[in-house]
Amino acid sequence: MKKNIAIIMGGYSSEYKISLKSGNVVYEALDPEKYNAxxxxxxxxxxxxxxxxxxEFSIDKNDFSINVGSxxxxxxxxxxxxxxxxxxxGYMQGYFELLGIPHTSCNMYQAAITFNKRDLLSVLKPYGVKTAESYYLNYGDPIDEQAIINKVGLPCFVKANKAGSSFGVSKVHKKEAINEAIEIAFKEDDEIIIESFLEGKEVSVGVITYKGETKVLPITEIVSENDFFDYEAKYQGKSQEITPARLSQEEENKVHKQAKKIYEILKMTGFSRSEFIFKNGEPHLLEMNTIPGLTKESIxxxxxxxxxxxxxxxFDNAIEEALK
Structure with a gap:
């Protein structure tokens, strides 16, 4: 008997258009002989x-069902x-877990931790995961540009703490530009993380649960035409995404081991894509995405x-893993 699969897409953030594209790719790719999508x-x-x-037919939020006619x-x-x-x-994960409906993403706690860049890095640092130097700001905090520079240096990255697709991210080269970058970040979130600039090769590493095992996918090297891997670079062709990445065997082994270690430390399930930059030959974690882009052009x-x-x-594997 065919399974009924709800593909949820859209959302409440600036990423909703990208999500609609991802969701439609999933819809088109699922086997109609196996699933009602x-x-x-x-x-x-x-x-x-x-x-x-x-x-359009409204969803009954009491049990996440739909009524078409009778x-x-x-x-x-x-x-x-x-x-x-x-x-x-973590919001949708918690909702579905309360209703007892299997879903393809990680659990609520893992989603909440990974979506919060500051919390993610704090959890992983005791395990020896290398990261950039960072400075935290909440909305309403006094802004001390010199203290920021003393901690993270210039250039630096000002980021919305809980946002994706490079929304609310600016690369700052001079002290006078810090306030404007902070204003941009606060449009996306009321928490900010400001990080030191890491100069080196940037790579993206997908890790998934595949047929019951943790699987590290081939590594992608990111070469942006812009100043960094921003929205244009990600979605408007302003970057090269080279898979497999041009890494030495030692570099590949290090980032492969680190990505798998992070996935397992966090007790992850489902999809993940982590971004690293090599500094002095060592991969430094930037962030982890647990609902990465799923279009044909996505990493x-x-x-x-x-x-x-x-x-x-x-996509079939993701559903099968969720149904186990």
């Missing part, structure tokens, strides 16, 4: 099922394709393809 749009003002004619549909599994809030920060699907895993296989 339903596109579910999650927005602040509405949760709706969208059918082939683009007709027929009620419930779901065997949820495929989470929401980047940012509420799909990547993790590119890595899966190099590993011999098609989109259909990648």
């Amino acid at each position: 339903y596109r579910i749009h999650i927005f602040k003002d509405k949760w709706v099922y969208v059918d082939e004619e683009e007709t 027929f009620k549909t419930t779901f065997d599994c949820v495929f989470n394709a929401i980047h940012g809030a509420p799909g990547e920060n 993790l699907p590119q890595q899966a393809e190099v590993a011999g895993i098609s989109l259909a296989e990648l």
Whole structure:
């Protein structure tokens, strides 16, 4: 009997357009002989099922079901394709766990920790995971530009603490630009992390649970045409994404081991994509994404393809793992 799969997409953050693209790729890739796939749009003002004619049907939030005419549909599994809030920060995970509905993303705690850059780095540092120097600011805190420079130096990165797709991120080269960068970051979140600039090779490492085992996918090297791997570089072709990355065997072994170690320390499940920069030959963690882009052009699907895993296989495995 075919399984009913709800593909949730959209969300409450600036990443919603990217999420809709990811969700539709999943919808198109799932085997119709095996699954009944339903596109579910999650927005602040509405949760709706969208059918082939683009007709919308409201979701009953009491049990996450839909009623089309007199027929009620419930779901065997949820495929989470929401980047940012509420799909990547633990909210949807907690909701589905309370309802007892399997989902393809990590659990609520892991989602909350990884979505909060400051908390993630704090949890991992005792395990020897190397990171950039950092300085924290909350909205309303006094801003001391010189204290920031003394801690992290220039250039530095000013980032929204809980945001993705490089929204709210600025690279700052001079003291006079710090305040403007902070204002940009506060448009995305009320917490900020300011990090020292790490000059070196940047790589992205996908780690997934595949057929019951932790699998590190082929590593991607990021070469941005812009000053850093910003929104344009990620989504508008202003970067080279080279898979497999041009690493020495020693570098590859180090980042492979580190990415797997982080995934297992955090007791992760589902998808993850971690970003590292090599400094003095050692990989330094920047962040981890637990709902990475899933379009055909996105990094993790590119890595899966190099590993011999098609989109259909990648998504099918995620559902099978969730249903176990």
